[in-house]
Amino acid sequence: xxxxxxxxxxxxxxxxxxxxxxxxxxxxxxxxxxxxxxxxxxxxxxxxxxxxxxxxxxxxxxxxxxxxxxxxxxxxxxxxxxxxxxxxxxxxxxxxxxxxxxxxxxxxxxxxxxxxxxxxxxxxxxxxxxxxxxxxxxxxxxxxxxxxxxxxxxxxxxxxxxxxxxxxxxxxxxxxxxxxxxxxxxxxxxxxxxxxxxxxxxxxxxxxxxxxxxxxxxxxxxxxxxxxxxxxxxxxxxxxxxxxxxxxxxxxxxxxxxxxxxxxxxxxxxxxxxxxxxxxxxxxxxxxxxxxxxxxxxxxxxxxxxxxxxxxxxxxxxxxxxxxxxxxxxxxxxxxxxxxxxxxxxxxxxxxxxxxxxxxxxx
Amino acid sequence: xxxxxxxxxxxxxxxxxxxxxxxxxxxxxxxxxxxxxxxxxxxxxxxxxxxxxxxxxxxxxxxxxxxxxxxxxxxxxxxxxxxxxxxxxxxxxxxxxxxxxxxxxxxxxxxxxxxxxxxxxxxxxxxxxxxxxxxxxxxxxxxxxxxxxxxxxxxxxxxxxxx
Numbered sequence: 001x002x003x004x005x006x007x008x009x010x011x012x013x014x015x016x017x018x019x020x021x022x023x024x025x026x027x028x029x030x031x032x033x034x035x036x037x038x039x040x041x042x043x044x045x046x047x048x049x050x051x052x053x054x055x056x057x058x059x060x061x062x063x064x065x066x067x068x069x070x071x072x073x074x075x076x077x078x079x080x081x082x083x084x085x086x087x088x089x090x091x092x093x094x095x096x097x098x099x100x101x102x103x104x105x106x107x108x109x110x111x112x113x114x115x116x117x118x119x120x121x122x123x124x125x126x127x128x129x130x131x132x133x134x135x136x137x138x139x140x141x142x143x144x145x146x147x148x149x150x151x152x153x154x155x156x157x158x159x160x161x162x163x164x165x166x167x168x169x170x171x172x173x174x175x176x177x178x179x180x181x182x183x184x185x186x187x188x189x190x191x192x193x194x195x196x197x198x199x200x201x202x203x204x205x206x207x208x209x210x211x212x213x214x215x216x217x218x219x220x221x222x223x224x225x226x227x228x229x230x231x232x233x234x235x236x237x238x239x240x241x242x243x244x245x246x247x248x249x250x251x252x253x254x255x256x257x258x259x260x261x262x263x264x265x266x267x268x269x270x271x272x273x274x275x276x277x278x279x280x281x282x283x284x285x286x287x288x289x290x291x292x293x294x295x296x297x298x299x300x301x302x303x304x305x306x307x308x309x310x311x312x313x314x315x316x317x318x319x320x321x322x323x324x325x326x327x328x329x330x331x332x333x334x335x336x337x338x339x340x341x342x343x344x345x346x347x348x349x350x351x352x353x354x355x356x357x358x359x360x361x362x363x
Numbered sequence: 364x365x366x367x368x369x370x371x372x373x374x375x376x377x378x379x380x381x382x383x384x385x386x387x388x389x390x391x392x393x394x395x396x397x398x399x400x401x402x403x404x405x406x407x408x409x410x411x412x413x414x415x416x417x418x419x420x421x422x423x424x425x426x427x428x429x430x431x432x433x434x435x436x437x438x439x440x441x442x443x444x445x446x447x448x449x450x451x452x453x454x455x456x457x458x459x460x461x462x463x464x465x466x467x468x469x470x471x472x473x474x475x476x477x478x479x480x481x482x483x484x485x486x487x488x489x490x491x492x493x494x495x496x497x498x499x500x501x502x503x504x505x506x507x508x509x510x511x512x513x514x515x516x517x518x519x520x521x522x523x524x525x526x
Contacts (some may be wrong), residue, residue: 081390081394130413131413131414131487131488132413132414132416132417132488135413135414135417135418135421136413136417138417138421138425139404139417139420139421139424139425140420142420142421142424142425142426142429143401143420143424143425145425145429146397146429146432149429149432149436152436153390153432153436161436164436165433165436165437168429168432168433169433172426172429175425179421192488
């Protein structure tokens with residue numbers, strides 16, 4: 001006897017949430033180690049290599065350390081907002097991942113372990129499939145600013161306040177460029193849904209938006225780097241001027257939460273980049289088989305593309321110096337936004353007049 | 364299910380709206396306003412227009428309220444002091460709110476034909492775009508954008524004494 005469809009959907013949704021959130025938290029701690037090791041190698045150092053084989057248990061050690069540290073709150077801090085700010089940051093970071101597709105749709109095999117009603121069912125690792133997927137992400141990133149604003153303001157510390165103001169000004173400015181860079185992609189796919197946008201790029205690598213929408217891709221990449229405040233845009237944390245920016249006064253687990261929100265946002269923009277511009281789970285090689293021995297190869301392509309983006313973020317950090325604040329604002333408002341806006345006009349004209357160069361997905 | 368969601372979020376919206384005007388600390392008022400805007404967005408989503416719901420959050424909660432908070436943070440506004448004559452103004456405000464409520468309610472009753480429920484309306488993204496960019500609303504839409512542009516230029520001129 002199989003349970004009612006509502007129960008089935010609830011079970012599937014619950015498993016998906018557990019898988020995605022679990023994987024993200026695992027990836028977050030792994031990323032901290034990968035980042036430190038990679039940076040160390042780029043700078044002729046070894047990095048953390050003492051805890052466990054190659055130092056891979058370092059994140060666990062860090063976690064334990066942060067967990068047992070005393071939590072300090074400034075006496076003049078605004079208590080509730082101070083406590084709530086990291087929660088807001090993590091909640092918005094985790095909300096945005098709900099509408100992202102992670103890999104291709106796959107059909108469950110008829111394993112004996114699976115209950116009857118799950119066998120042969122086609123699923124996609126995506127928690128919520130909503131029509132306005134991209135807009136939802138945009139809305140949630142817009143709300144993500146509040147975590148930082150609140151953290152900076154509530155500590156009642158000059159450096160934290162200035163850091164919070166800078167961060168929010170930066171996120172606010174680059175969000176616009178980020179959103180504008182998606183418009184051409186949306187026009188070509190004819191849908192706000194990310195899986196539709198991925199499928200619009202099927203058929204070969206020349207259909208990838210990274211090539212069809214090269215200016216939008218470049219704008220997206222720069223804006224996304226700034227949006228997640230990575231070097232060269234990590235002004236909010238410019239330690240020589242602002243101590244540690246908006247999280248100056250945070251310690252212990254709340255500091256870890258803010259850190260986690262940053263890494264999850266970084267993973268989100270990497271996943272978005274792979275899905276929107278690099279064809280997601282499509283290999284891009286014509287004639288490539290979809291599955292190998294029953295395993296959908298799409299996961300491999302998708303994982304590879306996301307990893308490349310994550311690596312590039314670390315690579316940039318090991319390579320580039322930091323922007324000055326006025327340069328940052330100049331780049332955002334006077335370069336990226338005009339480029340993105342003009343490119344929207346070009347794409348719109350191209351969709352209408354040159355369908356060969358701007359192929360719209362057939363729906 | 365929809366009805367439950369509607370009532371829950373309508374209650375949150377109204378309650379936080381009351382906090383917006385009742386709170387003496389402007390920062391808390393701003394936070395409460397953000398909660399109101401987000402709950403209104405959920406109501407839009409329940410009514411079947413995720414597009415408007417997303418826009419509501421992006422434009423109001425994401426852009427306008429961030430600017431509000433910016434100004435409040437930069438000026439470091441203190442708690443509002445009690446001013447004389449506050450009681451009378453509160454009374455006048457409540458009266459005005461009641462009159463507005465009555466007018467809106469009367470309008471809703473007058474405009475409704477008979478007792479049948481409101482017709483299902485299509486509020487999908489495609490439909491929205493067709494309505495906004497058709498001949499019917501196009502001029503209004505463009506006029507609004509020119510108005511906003513004019514306001515923008517005006518703000519720059521006012522803020523920058525020397526260009």
